[in-house]
Amino acid sequence: MGGVTSSSAGGGGGGETALGDLPESCVAEVLRRLDPPEICRMARLSRTFRGAASGDGVWEAKLPRNYARLLAVAADGEAAALEAIPKKEVYARLCRRNRLDGGTKEFWLDKGGGGVCMTISSRALSITGIDDRRYWNFIPNDESRFHAVAYLSQIWWFEVRGEVEFCFPEGRPLKRLGRRVYSSEHIHGWDIKPVRFQLSTSDGQQAQSKCYLTDPGVWINHHVGDFVVKSSNELVKIQFAMVQIDCTHTKGGLCVDSVAVKPQYLAKKKASRIYV
Numbered sequence: 001m002g003g004v005t006s007s008s009a010g011g012g013g014g015g016e017t018a019l020g021d022l023p024e025s026c027v028a029e030v031l032r033r034l035d036p037p038e039i040c041r042m043a044r045l046s047r048t049f050r051g052a053a054s055g056d057g058v059w060e061a062k063l064p065r066n067y068a069r070l071l072a073v074a075a076d077g078e079a080a081a082l083e084a085i086p087k088k089e090v091y092a093r094l095c096r097r098n099r100l101d102g103g104t105k106e107f108w109l110d111k112g113g114g115g116v117c118m119t120i121s122s123r124a125l126s127i128t129g130i131d132d133r134r135y136w137n138f139i140p141n142d143e144s145r146f147h148a149v150a151y152l153s154q155i156w157w158f159e160v161r162g163e164v165e166f167c168f169p170e171g172r173p174l175k176r177l178g179r180r181v182y183s184s185e186h187i188h189g190w191d192i193k194p195v196r197f198q199l200s201t202s203d204g205q206q207a208q209s210k211c212y213l214t215d216p217g218v219w220i221n222h223h224v225g226d227f228v229v230k231s232s233n234e235l236v237k238i239q240f241a242m243v244q245i246d247c248t249h250t251k252g253g254l255c256v257d258s259v260a261v262k263p264q265y266l267a268k269k270k271a272s273r274i275y276v
Contacts, residue, residue, distance in 0.1 A: 037111065059091050070116070094108065105118065115265065119258045120260075127160050135153060154188075158245065160242040161240070187213075196244065197224040197240070198240065199238065199240050201239075207225020221260070
């Protein structure tokens with residue numbers, strides 16, 4: 001949506017109506033129909049647009065229905081005076097990376113669409129053999145959001161499981177389980193049998209998928225499945241797994257970074273594979 005300018009007519013008589021003469025309430029109704037980045041751009045047009053773009057009614061329309069619960073989680077339970085915070089500031093706070101569960105998980109609002117995203121660190125997952133350094137090690141990695149990944153040297157029984165319980169807003173989030181390759185010369189055993197992925201929710205939704213890990217040297221986001229949140233006011237428990245338990249051969253050279261839950265519209269914007 002482009003900006004509009006107007007100027008007063010020359011000579012005597014009344015002038016034409018200028019952009020700044022529009023009632024702020026009318027401008028607010030227009031802004032409610034725009035995405036957050038567009039609202040911020042329109043706020044630069046005039047004082048009237050800037051005032052309307054700061055209104056609670058504009059930003060409350062962009063917040064999830066359960067934004068108060070999300071804000072309480074982001075504030076680590078300190079809910080005092082949250083009601084007095086302008087809705088624009090609430091949106092900005094929720095767009096930050098909000099850590100929880102000792103920093104092993106984080107959630108945030110997508111700035112463009114307002115959908116809730118979450119990532120779960122490899123340290124929050126249940127990994128078979130993780131305590132035995134002959135098989136697994138946590139290694140630093142600057143490309144990881146949590147600055148470390150779980151690196152598999154070699155193992156027969158490969159099993160990674162996890163769960164998260166959270167008040168996701170109503171919608172259709174996307175589940176991904178990310179795997180990161182660390183050293184291509186050590187990668188072996190993934191082209192014989194596929195890795196299987198499983199997803200289930202506390203209200204009975206299930207999804208399964210599988211794939212061969214045949215692209216050494218790339219970071220892969222694998223789409224496990226979709227689930228639907230039916231109520232923003234109820235906790236949803238998600239359980240997920242990544243397994244390859246065929247013990248006829250060893251597997252190794254794999255990095256497990258994190259699990260991501262994202263709104264489905266974001267999946268259409270981004271490629272499923274990111275090369276490094």
